[in-house]
Amino acid sequence: MSTPTPPTLGDRFRYRFDALMSRGAWALILWHLIMALAAVLAVSLLVILCGEVPADADGVTLGFLALLWTTLMHAIDPGTITGDEGSRGWQTLMMIATVGGILLVGSLVAVLVASVAQRFDALRRGHSRVLEQGHTLVLGWSRQIFTIVSELAAANQSHKGGCIVIYADLDKLWMDQALRAQLRGTGRTRVVVRAGDPTDPGTLHLVAPEHARSIVVLAPEAARDDTQVIRTLLAVGRCAPAPGRSQHVVTEIRDPRNLAVARLTGERRIEVLEIGDLVAKIAVQTCLQSGLSVVYDELLGFAGDEIYFVDAAPLVGHSFAHALHQFEDCTLLGLRGVDGRVQLMPAMDRVVATGEKLILIAADDNRCNVRPWSGSIDEACIVANHNPTHSPERTLILGWNTRVPAIVRGIAAYVAPGSAVLVVSSDPAAAPALAELAAELHNVTLEHRVGDISDRRVLDAQDPRAWHHVMVLPDDRIEVSTEADAQVLVALLHLRDIAADLTIGLARPFSLVSEMRDVRSRDLAEVARADDFIISDRFIGLLLAQLAENAELSAVFAELFDPEGAEIYLRPAANYVALDRELDLHTLVQSGVRRGEVVIGIRLARPTPDDPNHGIIVNPRKSTRLRLSRADQVIVLAES
Incomplete structure (x- = not known):
């Protein structure tokens, strides 16, 4: 063992110099x-x-x-x-x-x-302290960040502007560049980006969480569990709000078992989205009713119409049915009681009480004004109420991800007894999960087949003519969202070709719905001519932005997506009013009242070529006069 030599004068000088x-x-x-x-x-x-x-x-x-x-x-x-x-x-x-x-x-x-x-x-690189108050604080970074920022910027357009502070453990210059590349400006809203670890309570003071109006916690894209989200919530819990400051936290959870844990991480109000269950509910409703995703996109986005809570004082003492006609530019959905309980589509004879709030769809909060109506209903145009019969439905699901069991359960909750669901996937995890699920179902027959959904021969073997609805899902095993979407796009193109061979120019015999993980894939999917697209990341981003602006909306969305609550349906116009006769929206609304439903819009079968909403009109003006054809639909809020 060698003995170290004593340090020389040069060694001492270099050591002192390095220390200096x-x-x-x-x-x-x-x-x-x-x-x-x-x-x-x-x-x-x-x-x-x-x-x-x-x-x-x-x-x-x-x-x-x-x-x-x-x-x-x-x-x-x-x-x-x-x-x-x-x-x-x-x-x-x-x-x-x-x-x-x-x-x-x-x-x-x-x-x-x-x-x-x-x-x-x-x-x-974002190491200076943020000196903002009343800002929206976003902790973490994921694909939803672009939707959240753009939606919050749109929400601030009618105000003096606002500030969004983003704090994530990434390079600030990269985050700034990504925001500039994805967004077309934020109008009056300032976006401040800081780099750091949002799970470290010792550094959170840099972004002034105590002065924020609301806090959004995002899960990292590569995360497979909720560990990062829980750690961030705990860090936020260590930073008490400033005196007099009321704020809430909005976050997303992958594992439903962590919902209760997430709500216990601090004294603030915490609104938690269970993203797997939520996307599954949207997928089920959109699969069974094509076009519904556009309605949700309109309601959840700040660029069009959204949901507001307004003081019910002008309508106290009036019935809910009467109140439906008292707004020209708004659509009444329901009431929020004095106890805070939300009730969408209450009984039509329900009387509005003092201290309650009206739940309205409007383009902006400054349009939520009562405009008394004293016109008349064209009784000759109203079709007598009838109870449609529900026949069994057959649904084909192509692809597998962790949401498929929830989707199958959701379909079973809606369809008539004797319905069937077939899942085609090459994922080894699908067979045991579906075998266990099949034992729980009573009114739906569940079957699983092994196959590659991008293989034309596999799709031909399923005989699409035998199915009412076809849903194509991205594979969770593919981490890159664009690659997962590419597999879906290939399947959609094959299905378009199959439908063309089956129909020979007629309407496609089955509805076609697909889920995409990246919003940029929707433009590519337009070529496949699917009936509807579910952009999961966009829907989650829209919901997070809405709840960041108003936490009270959580109860409204919970009921809209719950099979047991009041939900949105697209139904034939012929069930409500006489076809090819000119009428105003008040007559259509009254036809819904007699069925115990709330009419919130219409879907025109022949929209204008430049209509981005594909003929769907949410919250039309009540004085609008129109003629509905047999192919048109009425968008209603109903229970079944």
Whole structure:
């Protein structure tokens, strides 16, 4: 075993120098100042020892302080030496002072430039403290961030603007660039990005969580569980809101077993979205009713119509049926009681009470005004109420992900007894999960077949003519969202070709719905001519943005997506009013009242070519007059 050699003088010098360098810019500046003064003092003493002290203009020999000043001027200003007229020794010593000064000043300038550059780089990378109040704080980063920012910016358009603060453990410059690339501006809303660990309560003070109006916690894209979300919620719980500040937290959870845990992580109100169950409910409703995703997109997005709570004082004492006709630019959905309980589509004879709130669909909160109506209903246009019979339905699900069991249960809750569901997938996890699920179902026959959904031969073997609904799902095993969507796109193109061979120019015999993980895939999917698209990331982002603005909407959305509550349906216009006769929306609304339903819009079978909503009109003006055809539909809020 060798014995280490004792440190040399050079080793000691290098160690001390490294220690000095690690202390930062101020230590280096102080070291340069000391070295400069020491050098000036040394040269001045050398001038005195060599007897080269010059005289001034009056012939008086310079004093020690004057000599120090002259030497210092030579050190910091190289041009001073050009005016020297002293002896050779004096000029030589001043040249030494000038060269030493050039070296020290150059080194000092380098330190200052590096220090300033480092400070600017730190500012650009988001390490400065945020001094905002009443902002929306987003903790974490995922694909939903772009939807959330754009929707919150749209919500602030009618106000003086707002601020969104994003805090994520990523490079700030990359986040800024990604936001600029994905968004087309944020209008009056300022977006502040900071880099750091949102699970660390010691650094959360940088983004002022105590002064935020609401906090949104996002799960990382690569996360397979809810650990990161729970840790972030716990960190937020350590930062108490400022006195007088009312705020709530909105987050997403993958595992339903963690819902209760998430709500126990702090004293704030916490609204938790169980994303798997939520997307499954949207997928079920959209599968059974094509076009429904556009309705949800309209209600959940801030760019069009959204849901508001308005004081019910102007309509106190009136029935709910009467109140439905008292808004020209709004659609009444339900009531929120004094106890805070939300009731969508209450009984038509329900009387509005003092202290209650009206739940309205409107383009903006400044349009939620009562406009008394005293017109008449065209009774001749109203079709007598009838109870449609429900026949068994057959649903084909292509692909497998963790939401399929919830989707199958949801379908079973809606369809008539004797219905059938077939799942085609190559995922090994599908067979045991579906075998266990089949034992729970009573009114639906569940079957599983192994096959690659992007293989045309597999799709042909399923005989699409035998199915009423076809749903194509992305594979969870594919981590990259665009690659998972690519498999769905291939299946959609095959199904379009199969439908063309089956129909020969007629209407497709089955409805076709697909789920996409990336919103950019929707434009590509338009080529496949599917009836509906479910962009899961976009829907989650829309819901998070809505709840960030108003936590009270949580109860409304919970009932809309619950099979046991009031839900949105698209039904034939012929069931409500006489076809090809001109009527106003009040007549259509009254036809819904007699069925105990709320009419919230219409779907035109032949929309204009540039209509982005494909003929779906939510919250039309009550005075609008129109003629409905047999292919048109009425969008209603009903229980079955």
